[in-house]
Amino acid sequence: MVENMRRVRTFGLLGTGVIGGGWAARALHFGIDVIAADVKPEMEDWIRGAVANAESALARLTSAPLPPKGTLTFTTDLGEMARRADFIQENIPEQLELKRRVLAEASRHAPAEVVIASSTSGLMPTDLQRDMQFPQRFLVAHPFNPVYLLPLVELVGGRDTSPRTLDAAQAFYTYIGMHPLRVRSEVPGHLTDRLQEALWREILHLVNDGVATTGELDDAIVYGPGLRWAAMGTNLIYHLAGGETGMRHMLRQFGPCLKWPWTRLEAPELTEQLIDRMVEGTQAQAAGRSIRELERLRDDYLVAIQQVLRQFDIGAGSTLRAVEERLYADSAASLQVAGEEAATAGQPLKTLETEVRPEWIDRNGRMAEGRCLQVFGDAADALFRLAGMNGVDRSAGGAFFAVESHVLHHAPAGALESIFVTTQVLGVDGNGVHLFHTLKRRSDGRVLATGEQHYEYASAAQGAAAPMHTAVRAKLDGIRAAHAKLRAPAQAGRHVVFPGK
Ligand SMILES: NC(=O)c1ccc[n+]([C@@H]2O[C@H](COP(=O)([O-])OP(=O)(O)OC[C@H]3O[C@@H](n4cnc5c(N)ncnc54)[C@H](O)[C@@H]3O)[C@@H](O)[C@H]2O)c1
Secondary structure (H helix, E strand, O other): OOOOOOOOOEEEEEOOOHHHHHHHHHHHHOOOEEEEEOOOOOHHHHHHHHHHHHHHHHHHHOOOOOOOOOOEEEEOOHHHHHHHOOEEEEOOOOOHHHHHHHHHHHHHHOOOOOEEEEOOOOOOHHHHOOOOOOHHHEEEEEOOOOOOOOOEEEEEOOOOOOHHHHHHHHHHHHHOOOEEEEOOOOOOOOOHHHHHHHHHHHHHHHHHOOOOOHHHHHHHHHOOHHHHHOOOOHHHHHHHHOHHHHHHHHHHHHHHHHHOOOOOOOOOOOOHHHHHHHHHHHHHHHOOOOHHHHHHHHHHHHHHHHHHHHHHOOOHHHHHHHHHHHHHHHHHHHHHHHHHHHHHOOOOEEEEEEEOOHHHEOOOOOEOHHHHHHHHHHHHHHHHHHOOOOHHHHHHHOEEEEEEEEEEEOOOOOOOOEEEEEEEEEEEOOOEEEEEEEEEEOOOOOEEEEEEEEEEEEOOOOOOEOOOOHHHHHHHHHHHHHHOOOOOOOOOOOOOOOOOO
């Protein structure tokens, strides 16, 4: 974190509507406490409901080990929120005078090193920070709905914003899984809303002129450009459209159309007739589905798309990969000190602490078998990190791959139960490691499952088994030597024995 700016443990929200609720869900999910302030006391129920609604999609976004969820506190006292928060995000209605007044008030309560950001869709930071105390700690941080699933946040500094504020904000938003986009200079609407508005203006014209319905115009995006946009923006896509000579050819071929021009700059008048057409059109598209139902559908496909993009390490998929990498590293680091001590004392290493996520439960109400393997895989990953492997550095150093696994199920686990895994190193040779994991329930120490695994090290370049890095080998040998003092697990070396055969 940037010098003098606070480490963010408590995220303060000013205004808890659609956007405030989205921020709360995202921050809590990544283990940050939230104190939310709104003038209306009834917003407490609303924000708690919004956080609960976001949970099912968020929980499916990643299986990386998450820290314990943050806690949510609600207040109608802006001053209390501002005094307790380490970072404040304002999300009140889009009115310059109101925002200016409320931001100035918050700035009188919040210590100077607390960053204050505004979610404004289009107001300029210089205008917003005018009456604030310590305006250098203010910036615009414009998110997108649903804030808990879309990683983009546009960061815009005003005339008085210090570069350190932008750096601190960038670090915080990255920590909670976002993609901060630094906007070079303030312009009304920042970047994305200018692009969105250009498209929307044209939609309003086409509907107004009776050229197309709202549904047909959405089809014009959804079946074509929309699919491309999830990973490549208009510019890179047009570069491809120009063939071998790329953008230069594209501009030569389609550039002249810009003079005709196809589109208009002024929006049409919002007449009653146009408003009716827009409302009736979108109601027909909704086809009787409630806003909640449509939100759930949207959230589900947003999760699935990001998981697909992760495989290509592109766009929002790269952001997801990066935050997962950080989560695995944090989880391994939190076990590192205890792990070092246990290794030298000849104890099995505690390699994973987590809880049984609701989506791991099968239709019989128990943690599904495959999830045991997933948990053992994460435990092995933590062990390899402890031994010096860095998951991001695979291209340079190769990685460990499971070649054989055997799982014994002892007792079922239920949703939200706290569990942990200990790992014993049974053997190490030139390119292989023999591991034994024990999965236990935290509340009573009961063994839920055990797993025996053989991992092989393979070089990234050749993709074939290869000798592991000498430092990693030395560390694993050290743990193996300490673990040699332990009793060999009774279940080790088993295969499936079917009674009566
Ligand atoms: N809705 C979107 O898609 C979207 C996307 C990005 C950014 N934004 C921006 O986020 C901000 C909030 O938008 P929203 O859609 O969440 O609005 P909203 O109307 O849903 O929520 C605003 C909340 O602010 C509260 N409020 C009003 N005055 C207050 C005060 N003085 N102190 C504390 N709370 C106060 C209201 O009670 C309400 O709960 C706006 O600046 C908007 O431009 C909205």
